[in-house]
Amino acid sequence: EWLGFIKGIVDSEDLPLNISRETLQQNKILKVIRKHIVKKALELFAEIAENKEDYDKFYEAFSKNLKYGIHDNDSQAKDKLAELLRYHTTTSGSEMSSLKDYITRMKEGQEEIYFICGDSKKAVESSPFLEALKKKGLEVILMSDPMDEYAMQQLKEFEGKKFRNITKEGLETATTEEEKKKAEELKAQTENLCKVI
Numbered sequence: 136e137w138l139g140f141i142k143g144i145v146d147s148e149d150l151p152l153n154i155s156r157e158t159l160q161q162n163k164i165l166k167v168i169r170k171h172i173v174k175k176a177l178e179l180f181a182e183i184a185e186n187k188e189d190y191d192k193f194y195e196a197f198s199k200n201l202k203y204g205i206h207d208n209d210s211q212a213k214d215k216l217a218e219l220l221r222y223h224t225t226t227s228g229s230e231m232s233s234l235k236d237y238i239t240r241m242k243e244g245q246e247e248i249y250f251i252c253g254d255s256k257k258a259v260e261s262s263p264f265l266e267a268l269k270k271k272g273l274e275v276i277l278m279s280d281p282m283d284e285y286a287m288q289q290l291k292e293f294e295g296k297k298f299r300n301i302t303k304e305g306l307e308t309a310t311t312e313e314e315k316k317k318a319e320e321l322k323a324q325t326e327n328l329c330k331v332i
Contacts, residue, residue: 217293224274242271247297252287
């Protein structure tokens with residue numbers, strides 16, 4: 136379904152013609168054809184991604200399809216589709232950045248990929264959740280498409296780094312041992328107050 140924007144004809148001599156449509160959809164040959172079409176489409180997308188200007192036009196037109204592919208697809212294509220995603224971040228300005236680029240810019244000791252979802256880029260940029268991360272110099276991916284949140288539910292990690300929604304409870308921003316120790320001390324100091332409340 137997510138490749139619905141691609142039109143073409145597949146010629147196959149192996150498909151039986153004298154059977155019902157339902158039976159044909161369950162045919163192993165059709166599953167092999169589907170797998171090859173997905174593989175070829177991903178190769179073509181990666182080829183387009185090599186030229187930034189062309190890929191920006193492609194992404195503007197079909198980004199929702201790519202995100203739907205992550206949400207809808209089996210695990211074979213999720214990683215390749217994730218490489219094709221582009222987002223604005225707190226440090227990228229007007230340019231969109233890939234997840235690979237984000238990982239190369241991560242601070243030392245940062246274990247998670249931080250992101251925030253919202254209705255618009257402007258709303259996400261003015262979110263109070265960003266303040267603590269900005270103070271620490273941590274980059275946050277800004278997601279303003281409703282499909283992003285659904286895609287992130289399926290895409291748990293990228294290149295060994297887990298995704299972390301900064302609006303959810305339990306956000307840990309300590310990257311060094313000293314910061315972690317300080318956070319534990321503060322937690323111990325306020326523990327009695329929290330019990331009373």
